[in-house]
Amino acid sequence: MDGMHDLGGKQGFGPVRYALNAPAFHADWEVRANSLYAYAVRLGIFNMDEYRHAIERMEPRHYLTASYYERSLTSLLTLCVEKGVVPREELERRAQGAIPLATPSAPGRTNVPAREHFKVGDxxxxxxxxxxxxxxxxxxxxxxxxxxxxxxxxxxxxxxxxxxxxxxxxxxxxxxxxxxxxxxxxxxxxxxxxxxxxxxxxxxx
The missing domain is CATH 2.30.30.50 (SH3 type barrels.)
Known part of the structure; x- marks a missing residue:
């Protein structure tokens, strides 16, 4: 899908900001969010392509303003609701407020029928x-x-x-x-x- 997530090659965002030797996590909740999504994949609740697609389905303004682990958490919660693991109402009761989830998914597709096999140099x-x-x-x-x-x-x-x-x-x-x-x-x-x-x-x- 041509979503807000596909920023490769886009102009106007300025130089990439980075810090040498930056830590992978900046807060305890980020560690928990990352661990929960990895555990859900291991349990077979969803696969990595479903996980990536749920991030792609985030509302564009939410996607652009969310941190890396907020996107991960949004994907995790969206898929848990869609898979019937936990109702959205229970999540919002525990969070004591609204939880933004990703938008509904469009249909997927199977392999292209006329695909070819290529060799090095083609x-x-x-x-x-x-x-x-x-x-x-x-x-x-x-x-x-x-x-x-x-x-x-x-x-x-x-x-x-x-x-x-x-x-x-x-x-x-x-x-x-x-x-x-x-x-x-x-x-x-x-x-x-x-x-x-x-x-x-x-x-x-």
């Missing part, structure tokens, strides 16, 4: 697909052409895995793009590598 183009559900293809590579440099083992296809849709596992291909092709007239010369699922690719002419 020129490929990222399909111009607009998917309403979960997708692991960053928007800035849509429609762009690159070169395959390696192949991974097969993984669950995220567009289906986040929605309980039956699909075959797929490899990802490490595709090398030229920055000048991704952002014409707006970037220094560089090479950008992206792991791209098989269903997202087609052979370039």
């Amino acid at each position: 020129r490929v183009r990222v399909r111009s697909d607009y998917v309403p559900g979960h997708v692991r293809m960053p928007g800035y590579i849509r429609g762009k052409t690159g070169v395959v440099v390696s192949e991974s083992p097969a993984y669950p296809f995220p567009d289906a895995h986040a929605h309980g849709v039956e699909a075959q596992d797929e490899p990802t291909f490490d595709v090398r793009f030229r920055s000048e092709d991704l952002w014409p007239n707006s970037s220094d010369a560089a090479l950008v590598h992206v792991a791209v699922f098989q269903s997202y690719l087609e052979r370039a002419g």
Whole structure:
């Protein structure tokens, strides 16, 4: 889905702020939120693609103003409510106030029927697909052409895995793009590598 979460390649946000040797957690609740979501995945309550998609479904203003662990907590609570683990009313009773959850999900999709297998050196183009559900293809590579440099083992296809849709596992291909092709007239010369699922690719002419 083309949501507020897909910020790769966007302009106007200024330089990336960071601190050397920053701690992973800044408050006790962050440790608990991170532990709870990992435990829920281990128990099989939801999978990682469902978890990522619930973050993508956050209301845009909430997403932009939330911290990393607040997004994680929103995803966890949303999925626990949707899966029937706990009612929203109980969460809000314990929190003594309203709890913002993610918006409802759109349908997922299975593998692209006409997908091909590629080898190192093949020129490929990222399909111009607009998917309403979960997708692991960053928007800035849509429609762009690159070169395959390696192949991974097969993984669950995220567009289906986040929605309980039956699909075959797929490899990802490490595709090398030229920055000048991704952002014409707006970037220094560089090479950008992206792991791209098989269903997202087609052979370039």
